[in-house]
Amino acid sequence: MDKILDIDNVDLKIISLLNDDAKTPYTEIAKKVFVSSGTVHVRMRKLEDMGIVKSATLNIDFSKLGYDISAFLGIYLEKSSLYDTVIENLKQISEVINAYYTTGNYSIFAKIICKDTNHLRTVLDNIQKVEGIDRTETLIVLEESINRPIQFFDKTGKI
């Protein structure tokens, strides 16, 4: 039984609306989806139980909090078998907020957030020190031009 079959347009519409603003009351979601608020509750509990909706988080403007630099890091390992241990070490560095195993030249692809260039320098130093990391390439984010949630479609168009 395919999980995706258990998901209908009501579910997707609810996810879509809450993705725009996770604090929207279920009563309001209910009106927009043309069901009762009870149904919204039931559907959301189902989505949470299925692990589809994992949590709700804030969308924060980090630069306004003094975290002015975010950057992507392409990390080259000495041996790709070191992946797991390097990831464990990167978890110890709190500025690393994402890390991925990707196809392409990099062994690990990561995202970091820092306060300023000095902070960035320190973080890069700490990352270079991690056993098994050969070298890194840094892509500093100068502008975020698109940042939006996924949009769902069915045969009839946007949900």
Place this chain on the structure above:
Amino acid sequence: MDKILDIDNVDLKIISLLNDDAKTPYTEIAKKVFVSSGTVHVRMRKLEDMGIVKSATLNIDFSKLGYDISAFLGIYLEKSSLYDTVIENLKQISEVINAYYTTGNYSIFAKIICKDTNHLRTVLDNIQKVEGIDRTETLIVLEESINRPIQFFDKTGKI
């Protein structure tokens, strides 16, 4: 007047707790921060007014919704002056959920989410068709090993 000076550890602690679970009732946040729930409200309104907290969104397991492939794209432009118009065109492609202006070799660095390899193929085709794009490099995400919110620190340690 520096905005960051208006933010104290109470604010950061509130942001930190709500970042873990944006649906946590303010009454519960209040207990953990040792202030009244009214104060949590006031602080959150301040943070929203200052544009620091922009919104709350869901953390969704896209693979369970049938979106099995996410990928980063390094995009090379014919001329870097085409940045703005290319971004406008990328906004029309709903699978593009992030796009950045970054240092490094790429003119644009983007993230896309697709259902399967067929869908990825279509999306890549559509992106290649965008006027001004020279070529792209695709980094397909095979595993997300770290995904967490930023952690705040002051002189005394983690907030």
Place this chain on the structure above:
DNA sequence: ATTTTATTTAGATTTAATCTAATTTATTTT
């Protein structure tokens, strides 16, 4: 020291979340 200003709080009111039982809708069986 006194006034002014800002922040926090307790308590009241409004609003929403959650639960339950009943109804409706859909599915299966005969």
Place this chain on the structure above:
DNA sequence: AAAATAAATTAGATTAAATCTAAATAAAAT
């Protein structure tokens, strides 16, 4: 196709939280 069963949805009641207001406290300025 009709009856029986199962599943989903709803209205309404209860519980809990958000929001507002006015008073109290604390901080800053004169």
